[in-house]
Amino acid sequence: MAGFELVSVVHLVRPTGARARNLEGLRAGIAAAAPDCLFYHACQYVLRFHDADELPPNDFAAWVEGVVQDRETAERLAFAAAQESHHLAGLRRALLAVLEAIPENTRLTRDAPEEGEFRFHGVDSVVVPAGLAPGTVDELVEHLRGAEPASLFYHLYERPLLHPEAEDTLEGWVEQQGERALAQWLRDCPRWGLSLEDARRRLVRRWNRSQLRRRLAARAQAPESERRRAGKQAVSRLMDRWRAAGEGESAP
């Protein structure tokens, strides 16, 4: 069966010209924003902060928190986007609902300092070959373990969000390989608001666990001598790990 061609993406950011000086301006800007603009500010930040320990809030929430310094609204915007970032129409509705819950007069007075206005940007995606074409799901997971963040982001978040109609998808290919549970996990992943590295860790862990039973069954079929050797190696690895842990504890 044919392999799956992994790609990566470069995002070219262009200012749309729209700006917000206060929460009312932000509301109007979000209401009028093109899909690629919403994508950039409320989804693409996952890539910009791909290795953050904790995913920061989206650009709208970050501006409200850091520049306008309205923490409560920032929290609500962060929560709204984290819940709906897998679906652009829902995302827009959720963000607007947060801002429209604030009276208009208040929206006008919660503002940014001079030179601190929010500038809306759109994005053009340039898809580039990653130079990797795994032939099995095992190889795929191995590649994704070390893939550059933009490649992982494109396949997990961007393609499903911006091109839901696409046919040659990662999850579709995984399903064709007979790994339906993993394919479903890939489909659901954007809903969970995970940081990119967290998503990567969970994907690899999940796959490894799912393969444990298969590997044990394969080993059980192996000849006695090979099973003994594998057993000794496993015990030896375990001892090494304990020893290392012990040394760590006694270190100053």
Add this chain to the structure above:
Amino acid sequence: MSVVTLSPGPPLLEGYRQALGAPALRALEGVARRLRGHRLVMVNSTAAGGGVAEILHRLVPLLNEAGVPTTWEVIEGAPRFYAVTKGIHNALHGQPGALGGEDRDYFREWSRAQAAKLALDGDLVMIHDPQPVALVEHRRRAGQRWVWRCHVDLTHADPEVWAFLAPWVVRYDATVFSAAAFVPALPAPAYLVPPSIDPLSEKNRELEPEAIRAVLERLEVPGRAPLVTQVSRFDRLKDPLGVLEAFRLARRQESAHLVLAGGGAADDPEGSAVLAEVRARAAGMTDVTVLELPPDSHRDINALQRASAVVLQKSLREGFALTVSEALWKRRAVVASAVGGIPLQVMHERTGLLVRSVEGAAYQVTRLLRNPSLRRYLGEAGERHVRANFLLPREARDYLAVFARLLEVGG
């Protein structure tokens, strides 16, 4: 023909791979793969001196190593041409000064003559800054993609001078600016490619503690109290007096030593006046050092930033403020104003602390001085953020991506 010949240096890609890891370069290599078979020409007005030449000296070899054959051509200067383009440059920065009819004719004629001397024969041509902007009239063939890369802040551009340049700018297939604030209304796509820092440069590479101590001793900066530092030229928009005031408030609660380090005052009358004011205000403050540094003090700035507990950038207005990226790259805790490109680099409470007042700056500086673990947390997160977004290989990747995009949409 004025083609810049670069002397071979150590392989850059390998250097970045060692410093940043292989994954950091994969996107650059991926876009370069898409541009196989295309040739790129960079054009600017000087091979030496100035920020653009400095960038091209690293960028051109890097692009060649990545697999996109790139040449660098320079338009010839003449005293009158330099005088005219200096006038244009100043007017684009908002300084008064008219561009007379004769100067305009001279600029057009000189550009025409230069176009005849240059090859400009790549499939892809990137013109840097206003001096060579008019070369776009002399496209060599259909199908070439021309991009104007403007490094200048056009926020306060003189409308007449901009109106003189705009008819050429609109003939480009795309433009590239450093910050959203600089982008005028244009018919072709205007992309943002933030500037970057070079992790292998003198200003940013790792320094041994001994080397840092030696610099502090030479500059007579005491090493006992934690350092709070602002590095920027002496300019009112960098608010050095606000920094002094914030520090005066902060030291009521925590002891520290403030360093205000900057350059460019010698050849800038306003800079000299600001520096004099700063010195007068700091007189008698034994825990403040004001340093006027020469323009090539990269290593000293590196050492000062690395030695600091807190780096301040309390500007009133900013372009991008690469000093913030420099400090974050060195894992420093940063307190900065929420202006210009700073919020792109400082995510409040995540990669640094944003402030909007003198009191806010004093409060956050005090907070950081008291909390080493918060300093460490912000510094480490800031370094990761800069690693992912504001280093030279990313800038190279973005330029290539602009051309890949133009080839994609233009067929």
